Amino acid sequence: MKLWGGRFEKTTDAMVEDFHSSIRFDQRLYKQDILGSIAHARMLGSVGVISEEEANHLMAGLTEILDDIQAGKVEFEIGAEDIHMNVEKLLTERIGPVGKKLHTGRSRNDQVALDLRLYLREEIDHTKNLVEQLLQTLLQLAEEHLETWMPGYTHLQKAQPITLAHHLMAYVQMFLRDLGRLKDTRKRLNSSPLGSGAMAGTTFPLDREKVAAELGFDGVTLNSLDGVSDRDFALEFLAAASILMMHLSRMCEELVLWSSGEFRFISMDDGYSTGSSIMPQKKNPDVAELVRGKTGRVYGDLVALLTVMKGLPLAYNKDMQEDKEQVFDAVDTIQKCLLVVEPMLRTMQVHRDTMAWGAKGGFTNATDLADYLAKKGVPFREAHELVGRIVLHCSKQGIGLEELSLSDYQELSPIFEDDLFEAIGIEHCVRARKIAGGPSPETVAEGIRVSREVLNDLLW
Structure with a gap:
């Protein structure tokens, strides 16, 4: 018989039972569900809703079930619908009628809200650690390539000379912002909804703050309707994950381009490349391409949950069962991507000479030529027009x-002098850009130092 079956005269249709059940995916929350139940049982005993002996009996039974699940000794039942009822059913079978007291003052509505917050809190911490590892690798690479000259691009056309360090540090800024978003999401989700009941709290004298403290929350949710129906924290995570995946995708797109025969800026390590079944010469950047492809998957998770939530009246609705698969998929996807991107970057080979050669083509020093004229008193707009004609x-x-001779330059303007060629040398063009945020090696080195400080501040 269902744990909620007292109201019903006939059993659930077999097809509906399968359709309705979520145990296939929410069994992933078993640890969070049991830890929440242990804290709830301890609190019930401390406030006198049940006896201390009963509370201890419940906690011992739950701990045993947790151990057995982790040891692979438990098979969950579709008929028990979800992880909450599976655990309660197992508990009652093992310790008898006292197991039925566990759910006192609690609903599956606040229970699942608690479980998902506990789960996401843990996974955010793990994701943060992976982003930190990626950042450490990028910072190390930037330090190694402070004087690796390369062309910078706009519109995928060569624009101005920069360094590989400067280019990599752009991604460092993106991933630091991603860490900040994850940290903010974690802070906002860290309130316990347990005690909200189905939607209107409970008449039992529960100590919500005690349970919250035991489970590591900063406090409790302040409205029972919101406590059971809020999924903003899941949406925030999915939004942060989507932006993070977008940054990974942009970086991987460039790695794909740079490893092509047309660029030849880098070579991927064999361990992070694949071949062709028909073309024996091929070495494909499949890892980078797959990360780029999986970005759309995480976007889909975000849009799916936004769509589920957009029309729901307060408070809990069964639609919200659809939150977990999106969250689980995004967590798995982003963590797998981070796990492969970091070593892929760390092991790639940088072709410094090819990058430097590329920086010299495409008139990347044209702006410096215009600046040269402007510094000699020519209005910049006039300098721009003159340099355009020279180009x-x-x-x-x-x-x-x-390669244009000084005499040719002087035929165009007598302002050009011998110092012209130093001003438009590629290395000088980069070294001269010492403004904050610029590509000079000294400026980038300072940016690396500051970024390490920011990274340390974001860790928790």
Whole structure:
């Protein structure tokens, strides 16, 4: 008989029972469910709702069930619907009628809200650790490539010379923001909903704060309707995960481009590449491509849960059973991606000479030529127009700005002098950009130092 079956005259249709059941996926919450139940049982005993002896009996039985599940000795039942009722059924079978007292003052509505918060809190911490490892690798790579010159791009066209360190540090800033979002999400979810009951609390004198403290929460939710129906914390995580995946995808997109024969900036380690079943010469950046592809999966998880929640009246509705699979999928996806991206970056080979050669093509020093004129008193707009004509001339001749003779420059403007070629040298173009946030090695080195401090502040 169902634990809620007293109201019903006939059993649930077999097809509906299977459709209704969530144990296939929410069994993943077994640890959180049992730890929450242990805290609830201890509190029931401390406030006198049940005897201390009964509370101890409940806690011992729950601990035994937890151990057995972890040892693979428990098979869950579809007919028991979900993880909550499976655990309660097991408990009652093992310790007798006292097991039926566990649910006093509690509903599955506040129970599942508690479980999901406990689960996400733990997974956010794990995700944070993986992001930290990725950041440490990026920072180390940046330190190693402070003077690895490369072209910077806008519109995927060569724009200005920078360094690989400067480029990598852009991603460091993105992932630091991701850490901040995860930290904020964790802070907001860390309130215990247990005690909200089905939606209107309970008449039992529960000590909500005691349970919250035992489970590591900062406090309790302040409205029972919101306590059982809020999934903002799950949506916040999915949003943060989506942005994090977007950053991973952008980085992987560049790694795919850079490893191509057209760029040849990097080579992927064999351990993070695959081949072709028909073309023996191929070495494909499949890991980076798959991370890029999995980004859409996490976006889908976010949109799916937003859609589930958008029209729900207060308080709990069965629709909300659809929250867990989206959260579980996003957690699995993002953690697997982080686990493979970090060593993929760490083991890739950087072709410094090819990057430096690339920085010299495409007139990446054109802005510096215009700046040279502006520093000699030519209005920048006029300097821009003149340099544009010089670029057009050099382009037709198939030469770079540094290959045009001084006499040719002086025919265009007498302002050009011998110091011209130093000003438009690629290394000088980069080293001269010492403004905060710029690509000069000294500036980037300071950015690395500050970023390490920010990273330490974000760890918890």
